[in-house]
Amino acid sequence: DAGVIQSPRHEVTEMGQEVTLRCKPISGHDYLFWYRQTMMRGLELLIYFNNNVPIDDSGMPEDRFSAKMPNASFSTLKIQPSEPRDSAVYFCASSHIGHEQYFGPGTRLTVT
Amino acid sequence: AQSVTQPDIHITVSEGASLELRCNYSYGATPYLFWYVQSPGQGLQLLLKYFSGDTLVQGIKGFEAEFKRSQSSFNLRKPSVHWSDAAEYFCAVGSNSGGYQKVTFGTGTKLQVIP
Numbered sequence: 001d002a003g004v005i006q007s008p009r010h011e012v013t014e015m016g017q018e019v020t021l022r023c024k025p026i027s028g029h030d031y032l033f034w035y036r037q038t039m040m041r042g043l044e045l046l047i048y049f050n051n052n053v054p055i056d057d058s059g060m061p062e063d064r065f066s067a068k069m070p071n072a073s074f075s076t077l078k079i080q081p082s083e084p085r086d087s088a089v090y091f092c093a094s095s096h097i098g099h100e101q102y103f104g105p106g107t108r109l110t111v112t
Numbered sequence: 113a114q115s116v117t118q119p120d121i122h123i124t125v126s127e128g129a130s131l132e133l134r135c136n137y138s139y140g141a142t143p144y145l146f147w148y149v150q151s152p153g154q155g156l157q158l159l160l161k162y163f164s165g166d167t168l169v170q171g172i173k174g175f176e177a178e179f180k181r182s183q184s185s186f187n188l189r190k191p192s193v194h195w196s197d198a199a200e201y202f203c204a205v206g207s208n209s210g211g212y213q214k215v216t217f218g219t220g221t222k223l224q225v226i227p
Contacts, residue, residue: 042219042220102158105154
């Protein structure tokens with residue numbers, strides 16, 4: 001398997017623009033997680049899905065953030081409008097029930 | 113609530129020396145424990161995991177960790193460090209909640225390896 005795939009790997013955008021991050025989980029995994037990593041706050045869980053259904057979005061920082069999982073092989077994390085403080089590395093991870101999480105390579109987002 | 117403490121933010125060791133990275137957790141029942149490694153610009157890679165059974169767990173790249181319930185610890189060890197081991201290491205604790213593993217990550221320990 002190719003592992004968890006994320007795109008783009010790097011994104012530079014201007015404040016106020018919409019940003020969409022994409023993730024393809026490992027085939028057969030029924031859980032998908034979105035994390036954000038910054039120097040100040042470390043690794044934070046934003047939201048997770050089980051069988052394409054959002055279960056816990058309590059980590060989503062604001063209404064500007066939204067996530068969808070239209071099918072078992074694709075998820076998006078959208079920020080609209082983006083702000084400089086959203087600059088971070090965003091990771092997608094997936095797992096099978098009761099097992100460890102596998103992480104993608106991350107998307108480094110820079111908002112200027 | 114579960115939590116993880118990695119008391120060392122940064123550690124420097126000489127190549128060939130032994131390594132021990134500390135991890136303490138807080139959780140009411142028997143936890144699931146993990147160590148992940150993150151190389152610069154990369155995602156987190158699972159080194160090893162403890163779910164049950166033998167408290168000494170072997171992982172990839174020559175790493176091992178020992179679960180000590182009495183000390184609430186899960187320290188990571190390697191007998192001889194290689195320059196390629198320079199990375200950031202994350203300890204994590206998981207709990208089973210309706211099949212989902214709620215995983216809490218520590219703040220990480222950055223390992224520097226000097227010649």
